[in-house]
Amino acid sequence: MRGGALPNRSHKPASGSSAPRRGQGELEAQVLTALHSAQGPVSAAWVQERLDSGLAYTTVVTILSRLLAKGAVTRERAGRSFDWQPAVDPAGLAALRMQRVLDGEADREAVLTSFVTALPPGDEQLLRDLLGEAESEAED
Amino acid sequence: MGVFVFLPLVLPLTAWPIARLAQQRLDPRAAARLLTAVAVVLAVSSTLCLALIMVVGTAQLPGNPLPDGWSDPEVRKAVPFDEVAGKVAIPALVAVAVACGRTLWRHSRVRRQAVRALRGLPATQIAVLPDETPYAYALPSRERGRIVVSTAMLTCLDQHEREALFAHERTHLVAHHHRFLLAAQLAARANPFLRPLKTAIAFSAERWADEAAARTVGDRRLVARAVGKAALVSRPSPTQSLAGFAAPGPVPRRVRALLEPPPDARTLPPTATAVGLALWTAAAGTTASALSSANATVALVSVLHAATPL
Numbered sequence: 001m002r003g004g005a006l007p008n009r010s011h012k013p014a015s016g017s018s019a020p021r022r023g024q025g026e027l028e029a030q031v032l033t034a035l036h037s038a039q040g041p042v043s044a045a046w047v048q049e050r051l052d053s054g055l056a057y058t059t060v061v062t063i064l065s066r067l068l069a070k071g072a073v074t075r076e077r078a079g080r081s082f083d084w085q086p087a088v089d090p091a092g093l094a095a096l097r098m099q100r101v102l103d104g105e106a107d108r109e110a111v112l113t114s115f116v117t118a119l120p121p122g123d124e125q126l127l128r129d130l131l132g133e134a135e136s137e138a139e140d
Numbered sequence: 141m142g143v144f145v146f147l148p149l150v151l152p153l154t155a156w157p158i159a160r161l162a163q164q165r166l167d168p169r170a171a172a173r174l175l176t177a178v179a180v181v182l183a184v185s186s187t188l189c190l191a192l193i194m195v196v197g198t199a200q201l202p203g204n205p206l207p208d209g210w211s212d213p214e215v216r217k218a219v220p221f222d223e224v225a226g227k228v229a230i231p232a233l234v235a236v237a238v239a240c241g242r243t244l245w246r247h248s249r250v251r252r253q254a255v256r257a258l259r260g261l262p263a264t265q266i267a268v269l270p271d272e273t274p275y276a277y278a279l280p281s282r283e284r285g286r287i288v289v290s291t292a293m294l295t296c297l298d299q300h301e302r303e304a305l306f307a308h309e310r311t312h313l314v315a316h317h318h319r320f321l322l323a324a325q326l327a328a329r330a331n332p333f334l335r336p337l338k339t340a341i342a343f344s345a346e347r348w349a350d351e352a353a354a355r356t357v358g359d360r361r362l363v364a365r366a367v368g369k370a371a372l373v374s375r376p377s378p379t380q381s382l383a384g385f386a387a388p389g390p391v392p393r394r395v396r397a398l399l400e401p402p403p404d405a406r407t408l409p410p411t412a413t414a415v416g417l418a419l420w421t422a423a424a425g426t427t428a429s430a431l432s433s434a435n436a437t438v439a440l441v442s443v444l445h446a447a448t449p450l
Contacts, residue, residue, distance in 0.1 A: 089270075091269055127372060
């Protein structure tokens with residue numbers, strides 16, 4: 001199989017217990033950052049080497065596949081494997097993850113206090129009128 | 141303890157008038173604090189009484205943990221023995237516990253997920269995410285918390301309006317508004333009669349942040365414009381299809397309040413006004429609720445004490 005890959009299927013770094021366990025999100029961000037530092041499409045092995053964090057090859061491929069599913073990377077065939085390219089930057093990835101949090105929770109008000117709540121249809125005209133009044137008063 | 145043990149279950153109704161009036165007539169900071177305190181006391185009293193009703197009412201059921209002396213006829217006479225209410229109290233209490241547990245669990249889960257989503261970004265307080273959906277959130281954390289805002293939201297606001305938005309969100313974080321909101325949510329789970337208070341507390345927290353932002357940027361009209369613009373670009377909510385018949389939602393009321401003169405900072409209005417009356421009604425209801433639950437607890441404990449041959 002792929003040479004050098006340690007038989008470690010978990011997402012923990014393979015190099016002993018000194019490094020703290022990192023969440024999926026952080027690994028995804030790291031992989032994306034590594035892809036960004038490349039000058040073009042690169043292989044998963046290149047990413048693994050670049051990260052230099054003892055991640056197993058299979059773990060890197062798993063993370064890349066997950067990023068692909070989120071639309072955060074693109075890939076193209078290169079011989080028997082794929083070459084990968086970033087489609088979004090780390091901020092874009094954070095946006096994708098945040099969107100998932102927001103979509104997943106209908107009842108998130110107690111945690112994330114939103115600047116505005118959604119406007120029911122009737123409120124839109126009322127709001128426009130209020131703002132219109134405010135504008136015309138300011139001009140007087 | 142008598143019939144008074146049932147009072148705290150319905151006394152939250154006395155807080156309805158103030159929940160309705162405080163939003164418009166009280167200083168939002170005072171309103172948020174007052175309503176949260178009232179909601180917490182009423183919720184705790186109500187839950188305590190539910191537990192007492194269960195203990196007393198289920199005394200006849202096999203396997204209850206009460207001492208044997210409890211079945212003494214004299215003891216029986218001293219406490220109301222309502223088997224039906226006692227049995228109803230069991231599922232009610234379980235429902236309260238489950239609902240509160242779920243609320244807490246979801247709260248911590250959303251918080252964890254949101255923090256995780258932002259990992260890998262520079263550790264600035266304001267996190268700008270490239271997203272076509274306009275949103276802005278205050279995300280509390282143990283340190284100073286973060287403000288999450290999408291590029292779509294920023295592009296619809298000018299420089300001054302953005303400052304108003306950041307000042308608003310920073311107030312949420314500095315004043316720990318998520319604690320008020322969580323307390324309100326838990327209270328509404330403990331007793332459904334407290335739901336109007338939850339809405340009122342959420343609205344007061346927003347008004348509090350609006351007023352603080354207005355003081356920071358020194359222009360109430362500017363904050364009103366920022367709130368209005370942000371609401372107009374945000375997605376309409378699909379759930380409220382009958383809203384055309386309903387009273388205006390929170391956003392127009394916030395904008396209108398900002399276009400009017402600042403609220404009176406006096407915390408206690410005179411008794412003769414409607415809001416004063418509502419305030420005293422809520423205060424009386426809360427006190428009565430706390431007293432009757434305390435009284436019922438003391439009564440039950442002393443009866444149990446007397447019935448136990450120790």
